Amino acid sequence: MYLKRNCYMLDIKTLSSLVLGKDYVAQSDFRTVNHAITGEPIYQVSSAGIDTKAVVDYAKEYGSALANWTFHQRANALKLVAQYLLQRKEDFYALATATGATRKDAWIDIEGGIGTLFAYSSLVRRELSDETTLVEDAWIPLSKNGTFGAKHILSPKAGVAIHIDAFNFPVWGMLEKIAPTLLAGVPCIVKPATEGAELTHAVVTAINESGLLPEGSLQLICGQTYDLFDHLNVQDTVTFTGSAATGQKLRAHPHLNAYSIPFTMEADSVNSAILSPAANDETIDLFVREVFREVTTKAGQKCTAIRRAFVPADLLETVQTRLVEKLQKVVVGDPSREEVTMGTLASVKQKLDVAEKVEQLSQEAEVIFGSHLRKDFSLQVDDEEKSACYPPTVLVCNNPSQAENIHRIEAFGPVVTLMPYRDQAELGALVARGEGSLVASIVRNADENIEAVLKKIAPWHGRVHILDSESARESTGHGSPIPLLVHGGPGRAGGGEELGGLRAVKHYMQRTAIQGSPDAMTQVSHSWTAGAQVFEDRVHPFKKSFDELRIGERLLTARRTVTEADIVNFGSLSGDHFYVHMDKIAAADSLFGERIAHGYFIVSAAAGLFVDGTPGPVIANYGMENLRFVEPVKIGDTIQVEFTCKQKTPKAQRDPAEKAHGVVVWDIKVKNQHNELVATYDILTLVERSA
Missing domain, CATH: 3.10.129.10 (Hotdog Thioesterase)
Structure with a gap:
């Protein structure tokens, strides 16, 4: 494939879609992806011409073989897949450099994603019996003499799961979705974001080459979904990770609504960090360290990153000073350079979007450090214009109760807004203005009771991270979703629950109440029921x-x-x-x-x-x-x-x-x-x- 650029003909790679048991290479409607550091074109994608109905049918015809495997067979296969990928991780790291990620950033994505496969495999082998269906509860007697009762069972849905992923975690974002899906016995069709799709493509290629999963159990569409949703039915599911606006648009698809097809959304949200009112010097340092980490890791491109940092009014100046002092030591640029400690955004388009959002935020808050508005940083790249570099940015909003943008607009990059609060009542109201988030952190003194704060904010979040000097020793951090815990949140965050241990596996299964005699229950559940023969x-x-x-x-x-x-x-x-x-x-x-x-x-x-x-x-x-x-x-x-x-x-x-x-x-x-x-x-x- 050739792409005309600046009067030169450049030979760049065209990513295929991995569907119908083969590579599908489109011939038109291409979108080009540029290197996040050099700005040079590196590949192009298109799914024009794919028979999406055939892709769905293929998954159901061949990938449905997973439903005949037991939980332990699925889990053992997933473990072997994880081992297979781990042996090839350096190939994935090499591709990750084009996304502007540092080695540490790529570790979260690549080895974090593979680790999720290991975690889910272990969980299922430990917690579930070696059956094809899951008996969810014990015998529920429904008669006086115990000859009639019920149990709930979960069976693999007779469909396919469509996973639409975001650009920020090309590996983890896919693996954290397909792990519970495959363990439930349901095949997957993955649609990655265009930026980062090369890395996703490499991982799916490796999984399919391993031969460890049934044919058709994992397919990849690089490009647009076109009419994919129109070919789904009541046994299918859709998950989406990305912006709330795009998610709401997809959720309103008439075909999904007409057939009540489950749509799970995990959307970016204005997540909060809260410094407790009685914070001592050590607690302030913990708070600053956590905010600093979330601003600089993955250049702030995390759906869980801290966007709003709430600080007691009398501590605002102290926190501001300490945070800026730490950020001044950050070196932004090409991660291949030894001195660089923070990489770039995923694309120039993303850089422009963050800059636009910072402009909007600055209407209500003052930029005190970083951003395109200031020259606090010398970016360590050959060409700043072509690169996707964006410096860590701190804003301060002194009157958050009267503001709108800072509670609604998310700059999806290394951007955080500090804001003061006077008391718990105001704090609770300010946090709620985010209209639902994935995670919040409460940073407290080790002996401080924060139950009242937790009670106010818990209903607005999928996860609350309580950080103090004791938990800090081993804490995985504010922005790290854990396979065994819920990853999702209410309202703006999408209302979904990705991950969450066995909850996520059950999402792709149908719960059915089975009524009958103890003998019938024993037969269908493969577990002896009281009163049976x-x-x-x-x-x-x-x-x-x-x-x-x-x-x-x-x-x-x-x-x-x-x-x-x-x-x-x-x-x-x-x-x-x-x-x-x-x-x-x-x-x-x-x-x-x-x-x-x-x-x-x-x-x-x-x-x-x-x-x-x-x-x-x-x-x-x-x-x-x-x-x-x-x-x-x-x-x-x-x-x-x-x-x-x-x-x-x-x-x-x-x-x-x-x-x-x-x-x-x-x-x-x-x-x-x-x-x-x-x-x-x-x-x-x-x-x-x-x-």
């Missing part, structure tokens, strides 16, 4: 391998009568001398009217009834869950255990030399001589299985 065998369950055990296999144990000696001995052994166990007179005045056995003695005695002590395939006790003590056990009561195989989950072998094994969940019901339930819980055991 049980099987008994003369061979003790602990003598059986993982493969030999059947869901619903039960052992009804021998009985044991609890004596006074049991209670006294357990109290002496454990050191638990709580009065209702050990003091006859005090216990008589208690809720129980007499002495009762320790709850943990009942658990221990139950183990003595159901455990087979001889060597066998059971390797270890893996844990205990859902313990409830239902009725007291008194001296002279007799207990018996119903021990039932509830669920089986094979575990992947980390080391080929170790014995293959799986986790078996056992339903434990301890009953007394009146057949009353006194304790219920699950135990998990590691049990050998065939390789």
